[in-house]
Amino acid sequence: MRATLKFAAVAAALTLVVTGCGTRPDATAENKGGELALANPFTDAFGLVEAAKQGTRKAKSSTTIVDSMLGTKAVTGTVKAFYDGPASRLEANMTVDGETVGMRLVDQTVFVKLPAEEKARLKTDKVWGKIPLNSEDPQAKAVGKAMLRSFEMSDPAKQLELVEKTGRVVRSEQTQLDGVPVNHYFVEFDAKKQIDLFLGEDLPADQRAEVEKRFAGKDLRIPAELWLNAEQLPLKMTMDMTSFMQSAGGSQTGEAKSTYTYSDWGTPVDVTAPPAAEVGDYAAMIRQAGG
Numbered sequence: 001m002r003a004t005l006k007f008a009a010v011a012a013a014l015t016l017v018v019t020g021c022g023t024r025p026d027a028t029a030e031n032k033g034g035e036l037a038l039a040n041p042f043t044d045a046f047g048l049v050e051a052a053k054q055g056t057r058k059a060k061s062s063t064t065i066v067d068s069m070l071g072t073k074a075v076t077g078t079v080k081a082f083y084d085g086p087a088s089r090l091e092a093n094m095t096v097d098g099e100t101v102g103m104r105l106v107d108q109t110v111f112v113k114l115p116a117e118e119k120a121r122l123k124t125d126k127v128w129g130k131i132p133l134n135s136e137d138p139q140a141k142a143v144g145k146a147m148l149r150s151f152e153m154s155d156p157a158k159q160l161e162l163v164e165k166t167g168r169v170v171r172s173e174q175t176q177l178d179g180v181p182v183n184h185y186f187v188e189f190d191a192k193k194q195i196d197l198f199l200g201e202d203l204p205a206d207q208r209a210e211v212e213k214r215f216a217g218k219d220l221r222i223p224a225e226l227w228l229n230a231e232q233l234p235l236k237m238t239m240d241m242t243s244f245m246q247s248a249g250g251s252q253t254g255e256a257k258s259t260y261t262y263s264d265w266g267t268p269v270d271v272t273a274p275p276a277a278e279v280g281d282y283a284a285m286i287r288q289a290g291g
Contacts, residue, residue, distance in 0.1 A: 037230060038230045039230065043169060045167050048169060049161065049163055049164040053161075061081065061266055061269045064261070065078055065260070068259070073097045075096050077093050077094030079094075080271070089105055089269060099115060106272060109131065109133065111274055112131070123288070123289060128279045129285055137283050140281075140282070163226075166193035168190075170186045172184060181230060185228070188222070191222050192215060218247045220244065224238060224239040235262055240256070241257070242256045
């Protein structure tokens with residue numbers, strides 16, 4: 001099911017989005033914090049995260065430009081998001097391996113736009129498939145749970161916690177990014193800690209043992225870079241999983257790198273559900289198609 005796999009690829013990309021640390025109440029959409037004096041960079045992940053999380057307790061919205069490559073497959077596009085727990089809303093327009101994938105999050109429901117190929121396979125004339133994140137349907141519940149975790153980790157507070165819980169600051173420097181003074185952090189993530197954090201108790205004991213065996217003795221470090229302005233707002237993040245994927249025995253060749261560029265802090269994000277007549281239950285469609 002190619003569309004479902006592309007949907008999963010977009011979800012994976014969204015999981016890494018460090019969006020929306022929020023501006024001060026009087027900040028404008030164009031404000032990047034350059035008018036403030038740049039404080040000395042933090043030397044530890046805890047200090048960095050605690051300072052940056054101050055902004056996440058205020059209005060949180062941003063636009064993120066995603067540019068990722070996994071071997072020969074590219075994931076690019078734009079994500080506009082507002083994070084506020086159950087009231088979070090998001091619109092993503094992505095290109096995955098040359099095909100467009102549209103996705104919206106509104107009222108705890110994910111709407112995925114169905115390409116012509118998927119509509120034909122599912123034998124539907126609906127434009128959108130919906131997946132309630134709190135569905136009791138077994139198939140939808142499994143997908144919804146994974147998506148909910150992805151969206152939760154897209155929340156800037158959660159993403160910053162990821163740095164705090166699984167990363168360390170290797171070094172830092174003060175420089176400029178597009179004319180804006182920034183603290184540039186070189187971070188190193190511990191992939192094993194990330195796996196434990198994401199999977200938690202959801203992974204059965206036998207599967208966990210298999211994961212542990214697969215990664216035993218492997219290089220589990222993932223280098224990343226963060227550029228934060230004077231208001232501790234992330235302006236850019238890069239992550240390079242090439243060495244990790246190769247060490248883990250991944251089958252793909254080439255690089256596995258992602259770049260996220262952030263803007264439009266505090267700009268209202270207006271996302272609405274598609275017209276009801278254009279929407280069908282995604283899990284029901286799959287069952288009817290014999291999937």
